[in-house]
Amino acid sequence: MAEEVSYHRRHLPEETCVSFSSAQGVIIFKRALRANTMGPYFALAEQFTTQAEPAYCGLATLVMVLNAMAIDPKRVWKGVWRWFSEELLSCCKDIEEVKKEGISLAEFARLARCNGAACDVVSGEDSAVDEFREAVLANATGRHGDRGGPCCEYICCNYDRRALGQTGQGHFSPIAGYDEVEDLVLVLDVARFKYPPHWVRLADLHLAMAERGYALVSPGVDAVGGGGPALGCEGGCLLEGYDREGRRLGGHHKKSCARCGR
Amino acid sequence: MAEEVSYHRRHLPEETCVSFSSAQGVIIFKRALRANTMGPYFALAEQFTTQAEPAYCGLATLVMVLNAMAIDPKRVWKGVWRWFSEELLSCCKDIEEVKKEGISLAEFARLARCNGAACDVVSGEDSAVDEFREAVLANATGRHGDRGGPCCEYICCNYDRRALGQTGQGHFSPIAGYDEVEDLVLVLDVARFKYPPHWVRLADLHLAMAERGYALVSPGVDAVGGGGPALGCEGGCLLEGYDREGRRLGGHHKKSCARCGR
Numbered sequence: 001m002a003e004e005v006s007y008h009r010r011h012l013p014e015e016t017c018v019s020f021s022s023a024q025g026v027i028i029f030k031r032a033l034r035a036n037t038m039g040p041y042f043a044l045a046e047q048f049t050t051q052a053e054p055a056y057c058g059l060a061t062l063v064m065v066l067n068a069m070a071i072d073p074k075r076v077w078k079g080v081w082r083w084f085s086e087e088l089l090s091c092c093k094d095i096e097e098v099k100k101e102g103i104s105l106a107e108f109a110r111l112a113r114c115n116g117a118a119c120d121v122v123s124g125e126d127s128a129v130d131e132f133r134e135a136v137l138a139n140a141t142g143r144h145g146d147r148g149g150p151c152c153e154y155i156c157c158n159y160d161r162r163a164l165g166q167t168g169q170g171h172f173s174p175i176a177g178y179d180e181v182e183d184l185v186l187v188l189d190v191a192r193f194k195y196p197p198h199w200v201r202l203a204d205l206h207l208a209m210a211e212r213g214y215a216l217v218s219p220g221v222d223a224v225g226g227g228g229p230a231l232g233c234e235g236g237c238l239l240e241g242y243d244r245e246g247r248r249l250g251g252h253h254k255k256s257c258a259r260c261g262r
Numbered sequence: 263m264a265e266e267v268s269y270h271r272r273h274l275p276e277e278t279c280v281s282f283s284s285a286q287g288v289i290i291f292k293r294a295l296r297a298n299t300m301g302p303y304f305a306l307a308e309q310f311t312t313q314a315e316p317a318y319c320g321l322a323t324l325v326m327v328l329n330a331m332a333i334d335p336k337r338v339w340k341g342v343w344r345w346f347s348e349e350l351l352s353c354c355k356d357i358e359e360v361k362k363e364g365i366s367l368a369e370f371a372r373l374a375r376c377n378g379a380a381c382d383v384v385s386g387e388d389s390a391v392d393e394f395r396e397a398v399l400a401n402a403t404g405r406h407g408d409r410g411g412p413c414c415e416y417i418c419c420n421y422d423r424r425a426l427g428q429t430g431q432g433h434f435s436p437i438a439g440y441d442e443v444e445d446l447v448l449v450l451d452v453a454r455f456k457y458p459p460h461w462v463r464l465a466d467l468h469l470a471m472a473e474r475g476y477a478l479v480s481p482g483v484d485a486v487g488g489g490g491p492a493l494g495c496e497g498g499c500l501l502e503g504y505d506r507e508g509r510r511l512g513g514h515h516k517k518s519c520a521r522c523g524r
């Protein structure tokens with residue numbers, strides 16, 4: 001009988017991270033709340049989730065923001081309920097492949113668009129720290145121009161954990177708020193079995209995204225209200241097994257997707 | 263082709279519930295935070311989860327508080343990680359039975375004890391509203407006597423949704439905080455596909471528990487620190503397939519549990 005190594009969580013590195021529920025974390029949270037720089041927090045906190053598989057960080061991050069935007073998946077999850085969960089995101093990329101290798105930032109964006117969101121990607125190499133701070137502050141204070149209220153845009157970061165002193169490598173998680181006093185962002189880490197949510201220096205997170213980047217996700221034009229189908233996808237991969245109203249069909253899996261072209 | 267009825271969430275009844283992320287919900291939250299009556303909030307918010315099956319509200323509630331107390335399940339969830347998830351709670355009651363009929367408050371308490379927690383049950387018929395308010399306030403302000411800090415006790419309510427004007431019937435969810443000004447409690451409803459977290463009047467929730475009740479869950483004596491096994495169970499049902507250190511065995515399912523006697 002072989003013994004297997006297993007872990008009950010990991011300690012957050014103290015030099016770079018402050019745990020959300022620690023005394024210091026609560027002080028930062030209250031300060032940022034008073035400063036009105038926690039715009040995305042409430043809708044994201046309602047959807048905070050644990051990635052269901054070790055390579056599902058991208059899917060779990062996308063599930064959080066799709067549900068935070070209240071986008072209707074137009075297909076049933078379980079029972080009578082339409083609801084985004086990772087297993088529903090077997091679309092542009094087969095979920096069995098995702099289980100093995102995860103998703104790239106480009107694949108994250110395609111999946112977001114196929115599921116009713118608009119998504120702009122900023123690659124790490126094109127992003128100066130000041131521009132990232134500007135994007136975070138605009139997001140945190142709800143200044144989204146013509147995009148709507150404070151809960152209508154979410155920043156999803158694709159970064160290298162090593163640059164934050166954490167174990168592991170490529171990871172996805174959304175940002176839930178900003179503390180201007182210490183220049184910190186709140187990362188709702190979806191690998192909750194490993195690390196609790198934590199505050200990190202914005203500059204550290206920016207550096208950690210150098211070879212990856214981040215995505216700005218907001219509701220797609222058809223996602224909220226209106227009479228048309230909520231989903232960006234034109235009825236291809238996304239609506240596998242369902243008609244445009246979300247009712248079940250007996251049909252085959254149609255692999256091509258009109259929006260993303262895969 | 264039969265059409266199937268399905269739902270994308272339900273609207274919260276406005277007479278009885280205030281959504282957590284609504285403008286009014288945020289006002290209440292900030293007020294309660296300033297009043298230091300949100301003791302359990304931070305650790306619970308870190309673990310907020312969606313029940314994986316329509317009848318898993320009790321299991322999901324228990325998973326939230328076990329993880330909030332950082333109890334080590336002493337067995338592997340997925341990959342190398344030990345972590346409480348509903349499928350790990352197939353113990354005193356077979357999870358396939360739970361899937362069909364859910365759990366009672368007594369079964370909830372047994373499962374809690376088998377998984378490293380202490381659990382006191384207060385039945386609805388024995389609970390006056392003033393006593394319930396006292397328990398909530400003590401919990402919200404962290405006055406737990408000899409039980410430890412503010413995150414060391416959680417109130418899990420077993421109630422009838424109909425008394426809150428909600429659709430559905432028996433349900434479980436934990437309480438994350440209290441607003442003394444309007445006498446409201448924050449319910450982190452684990453059926454997130456249906457209702458968002460919400461503030462309800464304490465008296466309404468008390469009434470909704472009349473034929474059920476609530477559980478006070480705290481870490482068991484062996485659950486934190488110390489050299490012994492973290493779990494209350496003596497190696498019976500709980501440790502199915504694992505030795506006392508959480509390592510996998512090839513053994514059979516042992517049905518009897520020394521602690522709960524089932």
